[in-house]
Amino acid sequence: MKYPIIFAAALLLLACNRDKTAEVGTEGMNAAATAVADDTKANPVVDNPNVVSENEAPNPNAPVMKFAEAEFDFGDIKPDTKVRHTFTFTNTGKSPLLIEDATASCGCTTPSWTKAPVAPGAQGSIEVQFDSRGKRGIISKQVAVRANTQPSITTILIKGNVLDAAGSAAPL
Known part of the structure; x- marks a missing residue:
């Protein structure tokens, strides 16, 4: 019973790429954040029309x-x-x-x-x-x-x- 768990853990450790430097990893994280920011600009988030924020007027067509x-x-x-x-x-x-x-x-x-x-x-x-x-x-x-x-x-x-x-x- 213990051997499959140990085997799975060993596979996970071996699957990690240890050749990357810390600098490359940091660039990868920054690249991912930049990609998310670019995607948000290209595809803006659609707000729920029934949720009022500080800057928005209430939806006059909302149910009451x-x-x-x-x-x-x-x-x-x-x-x-x-x-x-x-x-x-x-x-x-x-x-x-x-x-x-x-x-x-x-x-x-x-x-x-x-x-x-x-x-x-x-x-x-x-x-x-x-x-x-x-x-x-x-x-x-x-x-x-x-x-x-x-x-x-x-x-x-x-x-x-x-x-x-x-x-x-x-x-x-």
């Missing part, structure tokens, strides 16, 4: 995610239960809105979202499920929604108060 509510309070939550809330949004922009992903601030919170593009004027939804198992007291969880909007990340929030096993609020 407008939530009916960006925060939801569950109030008191029974221990060891799962609660859900659906956030609805409207694309008030001028091009289709596509959600790339939605990421929760902890593993106890699970988002699911509209996968199809949301046309201008149409509605989409993001359902957020919170699992209170092992939690107690005041909770506040964020979900970062990444889409082709400006800015590219929109945050929604859930909060509540997980009761203890006896059904009373946890002491502060």
Whole structure:
């Protein structure tokens, strides 16, 4: 088992060309950097039209995610239960809105979202499920929604108060 690894390592060492001087190697690195710079001039990088830099004006045709509510309070939550809330949004922009992903601030919170593009004027939804198992007291969880909007990340929030096993609020 050890011999194939040793053999592969020996081949790698033998494959290296040790006849090159340090000066030639440096020239090679500079030549590669020059080639990349020349290639960038010949083929400029195309920026994402939905990403706004300091020097650019926002894209007036970009999709816009407008939530009916960006925060939801569950109030008191029974221990060891799962609660859900659906956030609805409207694309008030001028091009289709596509959600790339939605990421929760902890593993106890699970988002699911509209996968199809949301046309201008149409509605989409993001359902957020919170699992209170092992939690107690005041909770506040964020979900970062990444889409082709400006800015590219929109945050929604859930909060509540997980009761203890006896059904009373946890002491502060």
